[in-house]
Amino acid sequence: MDKILVHICCGVDSVYALRKLKEDFPNSELIGYFYDPNIHPEEEFELRWIETKRVCNQLGIECIKGDYDLDLWLSSVKGLENEPERGERCTVCHDVRLTKSAEIAKELGCNKLTTVLMMSPKKDFEVLKEVGEKVASEYGLEFLAIDFRKNGGTEKMNKLAKESELYHQNYCGCIFGLLPQRQFSDFIPELITFSKGRLAGSREELLFIKQIRLYAESNGIKCKEKDFSFIGWRLLSSVCKVNKDYVNHKVLPYSRTIKGVLRAIVSKIEEREDFKIAYLNKGNAKIYILNELKELPLSEPRIFTDPVFIVDTQLKEGDKVELQLKSEFIPDMVSQNLYIGDVESSERKLEFYSDTDSDGNNGYRLEDIISAIDENKEDIEAGKVGIVVYGVELVGRLGRRAIS
Ligand code: SF4
Known part of the structure; x- marks a missing residue:
């Protein structure tokens, strides 16, 4: 019986291609191999893996997760960073992924190799065929060059991906392809990880849902x-000084940017049930004083976005404060x-x-x-x-x- 190793790059590209392979090779054993060391950042790699696994589970196909060999991939494409998409960097990228796939295919006793990269409308089919055939022959395998896009394949893929609610990435995968796509933007959400947590609307939050x-x-x-x-919010930077000393602090979500530096004096301290509020003699900023420094969840959306700092330092009237804050609203x-x-x-x-x-x-x-x-x-x-x-x-x- 034929044993076919299918290199897989993501859930979307595999959702129809695997069905087509099952149909065209009903008497063959299919093994999926997810190998994407080109993906940046790693959370995106994990997200594409989870979606690949979901698709393979739906179809009862075993799928192996390859390592995130980012260093190997980076050294392979060294010098080709500025190549356009579909250029020489992409040829090397296909070569790296298919060579490793061929190695695994050999280890698993497969006799055929293919890749769902041939599903993607953004890839050059002829280049993939050439690279696939070269790599396969080096390992004594047969390469199956199938243009999955033909005969309405792309439409079928889109329909199936929608039905399965698959995560649909909006860039090919590597940082060098992404940067030119976002060149007029000073914020590249795909690359931003601001924290250890799963911030609202982040890739980490989506990954959690998918897991x-x-x-x-x-x-x-x-x-x-x-x-x-x-409307999302990100804290970019903040500084809080009290009587010239830097103070550890947090910032309440949806606090807007302070232009320049706000130098002010604490004019009033108000006691609340769980904390105190320090009001300042100018600007609209406030400081919440807690017994223990922590972030405060919002149970309601914040309509007024005045800057609010959170500290665990006991302030008193007359203290001099210096505040700086840069934040971003993402519509x-x-x-x-x-x-x-x-x-x-x-x-x-x-x-x-x-x-x-x-x-x-x-x-x-x-x-x-x-x-x-x-x-x-x-x-x-x-x-x-x-x-x-x-x-x-x-x-x-x-x-x-x-x-x-
Ligand atoms: S643009 Fe895509 S195919 Fe080309 S090098 Fe980057 S990840 Fe690989």
Whole structure:
């Protein structure tokens, strides 16, 4: 029996190509091999892997995750960084991925090799064919050069990807291809990781959702994702000085930029139940004084975006403060709610959320939600219990609001 190793780069490119291979080679064994050392950043690599795994699970195809050999890939394309897409860097990139795939194919006793890269409308089919045939012959394999895009393949791929709610990346994968695409932007969301946590609307938050989904679906539970848009916020930099000393601090989400440096005097301290507020004699900034320094989740969206600093230093009237703050509002951010089981008609709904604060606190761990799925599996299958994982909870409960 033929044994075909299929190099896979992402869920979208594999969703139709694998079906086509199953149809065209019904008596062959297919093994998927996800190998993408070109992807930047690593969270994107993980996201594409999870989606690949989901597709392979749907089709009952074994899939092996290759290593994230970024150093190998970077050294292979050295000197070709400024090549355009479809240029020499891409040829080398295909060569690196297919050579490793051929090596694995040989180890696994496969006699044929192919790649779902031939699905992508952005790749040069002839170059892939040439590289694939060269690499395969070096390893004594047959390369299957199949133009999956033909006969409506691209349309079928798009339809299937939509039905499976697959993550659809908007760049090929490497940093050198991405930078020219975003050259007129001073903010490249694909590359930004601001924290240890899963900030609202971040790739880390999406990865968390996809990990939960993969787990639930692997256990035979149906899931649904619903995207929603929101205005995002990122802290770029901040400084807080009290009487000339630097002070550890946090910033309340949706605090807007302070132009230049705000030098002011504490004019009033107001006691609240859990904290104090220091008002300043000028500017609209405030300082929340807590007993312990931590980020504060927002239970409501912030309509007024005056800068708010959070400190655990006890201030008093007359103290001199110096504040600097740069933040960014991002109008078109996207997050998603994940529905596990038949949430709408279930008798009981268990609610979680996917984001954390920038330190990775105030949120759920993957194990928490997996335990809830395991403990309620029978009731979920019987339609009695549904689980919702909301996006963007900590900065105004926006996921919940998106459905109400
Ligand atoms: S643009 Fe795509 S194919 Fe070309 S080098 Fe980058 S990741 Fe590889």
